[in-house]
Amino acid sequence: MNGQTQTASLHEPVPQLDLAAQYAAIGGEIRAAIERVLASQQFVLGREGLALEAELAALCGVAHGVGVASGTDALILALRACGVQAGDEVIVPPFTFVATGSAVSAVGAKPVFADIAPRTFNLDPGELERRVTPRTRAIIVVHLYGLAADMDPILAFARARKLPVIEDAAQAIGASYKGRPVGSLGDVACLSFYPTKNLGAYGDAGMAVTNSEPMAVRMRTLRNHGQTGKYVSSEPGLNSRLDEIQAAILRVKLGHLAEWQRARQERAANYTKLLAGVSGVRTPAIPANCEHVFHQYTIRAARRDALQQYLAERKIGSTVYYPVPLHLQPIYASLRHKAGDFPESERAAREALSLPMYPELRSEQMATVVAAIRAGLSV
Numbered sequence: 343m344n345g346q347t348q349t350a351s352l353h354e355p356v357p358q359l360d361l362a363a364q365y366a367a368i369g370g371e372i373r374a375a376i377e378r379v380l381a382s383q384q385f386v387l388g389r390e391g392l393a394l395e396a397e398l399a400a401l402c403g404v405a406h407g408v409g410v411a412s413g414t415d416a417l418i419l420a421l422r423a424c425g426v427q428a429g430d431e432v433i434v435p436p437f438t439f440v441a442t443g444s445a446v447s448a449v450g451a452k453p454v455f456a457d458i459a460p461r462t463f464n465l466d467p468g469e470l471e472r473r474v475t476p477r478t479r480a481i482i483v484v485h486l487y488g489l490a491a492d493m494d495p496i497l498a499f500a501r502a503r504k505l506p507v508i509e510d511a512a513q514a515i516g517a518s519y520k521g522r523p524v525g526s527l528g529d530v531a532c533l534s535f536y537p538t539k540n541l542g543a544y545g546d547a548g549m550a551v552t553n554s555e556p557m558a559v560r561m562r563t564l565r566n567h568g569q570t571g572k573y574v575s576s577e578p579g580l581n582s583r584l585d586e587i588q589a590a591i592l593r594v595k596l597g598h599l600a601e602w603q604r605a606r607q608e609r610a611a612n613y614t615k616l617l618a619g620v621s622g623v624r625t626p627a628i629p630a631n632c633e634h635v636f637h638q639y640t641i642r643a644a645r646r647d648a649l650q651q652y653l654a655e656r657k658i659g660s661t662v663y664y665p666v667p668l669h670l671q672p673i674y675a676s677l678r679h680k681a682g683d684f685p686e687s688e689r690a691a692r693e694a695l696s697l698p699m700y701p702e703l704r705s706e707q708m709a710t711v712v713a714a715i716r717a718g719l720s721v
């Protein structure tokens with residue numbers, strides 16, 4: 343692949359994500375919802391937000407939803423609701439978006455990394471025993487790319503030590519594990535509605551969901567300046583409220599989520615079929631009893647960077663989520679990790695490549711992507 347001259351592509355470009363296609367389909371509904379909020383002139387902590395909290399708690403199979411300004415804030419408030427404080431340790435996989443770790447740092451705690459399982463890209467339950475210490479106060483699991491982590495052994499480990507489990511479900515809304523929805527698996531779960539997510543707002547937004555009433559009450563207080571009464575604050579909080587316009591947009595999109603999820607799953611199955619037998623590529627695993635919602639369709643490719651460049655030259659979008667694992671990020675230089683400390687996370691960072699994936703992706707576009715992968719790998 344290296345050193346090839348660029349060949350003109352005979353096909354239309356295939357973006358990695360096409361939000362404009364989605365907006366073309368639902369723009370009318372979205373504008374009506376925004377108009378409804380404008381007519382109400384209620385912009386924060388109103389009817390739309392309350393309704394969305396109830397709808398998403400129901401989707402996740404729990405009692406409470408607490409709308410906040412981002413998925414990162416949901417993680418910060420969840421950590422605080424779990425009682426995590428400065429000096430505590432929180433176990434986190436290093437192969438994730440930086441927010442999973444930086445939320446731990448934001449509450450003054452230390453992320454302690456635990457490597458991933460190679461087949462799923464998710465936290466390896468067998469790593470926990472090696473990483474737990476007397477200072478461990480919580481475990482964050484990430485359901486990366488839309489696939490639930492292997493929760494039963496993680497929960498058994500945590501329950502035996504009375505450690506709370508926080509689900510970073512930013513990428514996995516709608517997914518399930520052994521028939522139980524993501525969001526109901528741990529003690530509290532965090533959703534992100536960043537625009538590119540399966541349920542994406544038109545700006546930043548997020549939510550924490552939980553079955554625990556005390557945790558929900560605490561997070562509601564913390565998202566609103568720690569106020570327990572009007573202009574009475576009991577502890578330092580944030581201004582992290584989900585606004586009404588985003589909530590109204592998200593409610594429209596929530597009505598389409600199941601159909602979009604099916605479309606993603608069909609496209610994932612099609613990719614897997616088309617890529618069967620292509621040597622040099624490993625397609626995503628779907629463990630038994632898991633419903634994967636394919637926020638990303640992520641392959642492993644041995645010569646990943648060259649393949650990505652080959653695709654880019656043919657105007658086919660792809661993204662590396664994530665090229666640098668957390669333990670090797672500058673933000674965690676003070677933890678003095680080195681290459682080799684978490685080999686599976688490092689290998690995933692070298693091999694993972696997310697292909698174009700969105701509900702409107704057409705089969706001929708997928709055929710184009712796969713033909714280019716075959717060609718690129720055989721050069």
Ligand SMILES: Cc1ncc(COP(=O)(O)O)c(C=O)c1O
Nearest residue numbers: 412413414439441512534535536
């Ligand atoms: C795994 C993961 N965790 C946390 C976040 C943070 O969410 P947000 O961007 O809404 O703050 C994201 C998304 O950006 C994510 O993908």
